[in-house]
Amino acid sequence: MRIVTHQDRVRRLQVRLGTEQLWPAHQEHQQIFNTIMMRNNKDMDDFLYGHLTAGYRKALPELLKRYPDYFSI
DSSP states (O other): OHHHHHHHHHHHHHHHHOHHHHHHHHHHHHHHHHHHHTTOOTTHHHHHHHHHHHHHHHHHHHHHHHOGGGOOO
């Protein structure tokens, strides 16, 4: 449960970085929807893991730079 809290915090801060940070997630949500509608489960676990962690990892360095007081290392 604790990691979800951190992911939620990062997601909210990502909004402050602008839409270019969020666009890949939007595209991935479309892909997830299409995969569900086509009932194609192949590689879904790996895709979802990447989807849930890639944006977090990509945004974190910039968030640490802009909002250092929000994180402890």
